[in-house]
Amino acid sequence: MHISCPISIVRDRVGDKKAIALFKDAGFQMLDLSLFQMSNPASPFNAEDWETTAKDLRAYADALGITFNQAHLPFNFKWNVAGEWERFIGPAHYRALDICGIMGVKYVVVHPIHHMEYLGHEEEVFEYNMRFYRTMIPYCEKYGYKICLENMWQKESKTRRIGHDSCSRMEELIRYIDGLGGTEHFVACLDLGHATLVGLEPQDCIRQLGNKYLHALHVHDNDYTNDQHNLPGQGKIDWEEVCRALGEIDYDGELTYEASNFLRHFPEDMLPMAMRFMLEVGEHLCQKIDSYRPNK
Numbered sequence: 001m002h003i004s005c006p007i008s009i010v011r012d013r014v015g016d017k018k019a020i021a022l023f024k025d026a027g028f029q030m031l032d033l034s035l036f037q038m039s040n041p042a043s044p045f046n047a048e049d050w051e052t053t054a055k056d057l058r059a060y061a062d063a064l065g066i067t068f069n070q071a072h073l074p075f076n077f078k079w080n081v082a083g084e085w086e087r088f089i090g091p092a093h094y095r096a097l098d099i100c101g102i103m104g105v106k107y108v109v110v111h112p113i114h115h116m117e118y119l120g121h122e123e124e125v126f127e128y129n130m131r132f133y134r135t136m137i138p139y140c141e142k143y144g145y146k147i148c149l150e151n152m153w154q155k156e157s158k159t160r161r162i163g164h165d166s167c168s169r170m171e172e173l174i175r176y177i178d179g180l181g182g183t184e185h186f187v188a189c190l191d192l193g194h195a196t197l198v199g200l201e202p203q204d205c206i207r208q209l210g211n212k213y214l215h216a217l218h219v220h221d222n223d224y225t226n227d228q229h230n231l232p233g234q235g236k237i238d239w240e241e242v243c244r245a246l247g248e249i250d251y252d253g254e255l256t257y258e259a260s261n262f263l264r265h266f267p268e269d270m271l272p273m274a275m276r277f278m279l280e281v282g283e284h285l286c287q288k289i290d291s292y293r294p295n296k
Helices: 008-014 016-026 050-064 084-102 122-134 137-143 170-179 192-197 202-213 239-248 260-264 268-291
Strands: 003-006 030-034 067-072 107-110 146-150 153-155 162-164 186-191 214-218
Touching: 003 067, 003 268, 008 016, 008 260, 008 268, 016 050, 016 268, 050 084, 084 137, 107 186, 107 214, 122 170, 146 170, 146 214, 170 186, 170 202, 186 192, 186 202, 192 202, 192 214, 202 214, 202 239, 239 268, 260 268
Parallel strands: 003 030, 030 067, 067 107, 107 146, 146 186, 186 214
Antiparallel strands: 153 162
């Protein structure tokens, strides 16, 4: 198994190319192309020469031997502003899909649209997202990647407590994928931390999705109450059981971190050693996963 890490937190401090070089020097061979910056109109990927920018970054990564196994499309937009989809969100979203193709990404994580209230509106949200995801099929056919649906959470409007949201229940996540024609173009990215926030155990979600649907991960830890995005071992998730479940289903994807808060507070001169430790933790988890595979 390969271990991957999003470049977003480090990139925001040192730039794309230096972030890629730092991860390479730490021993990473794969990275997650985090396109969150595209929520900002000033992002280079939103400029007129965006295609040149993407091709240049791809060439730089290729020269270092870095591949982008996974990507995450931007989602932090002003969804409720009238006309914003036509003016900015839509163009940025579909441009990001083109950038993923240029960068050679294999799996593209796209949140279901979930700015509207979920509870009591499940079918309305489902139909809305069916229309949204179907517009991406031509991009899958053009570039050969798959779109990953992620399990979400939402704060309830009255209590402000974290509760269920689009695809947070595995049966609904499977329904979404099947409703989009199955796994030819759409698969699941299980966010292990998000699962705990809605009262689920990640290992149970892994087994429910199985090898058929689960092909990508967001790996991070929390206290089952807050979306902390910590390194495995810093929270309450039972990593032995998570690794056991991934091995049992013979998971064939990468271990992709989303433990951004672990790196956030390290000064720049300490980032290399922090990255190396992240890699060592990931390697340890991968060894555990492999030990539970059926053919071991």
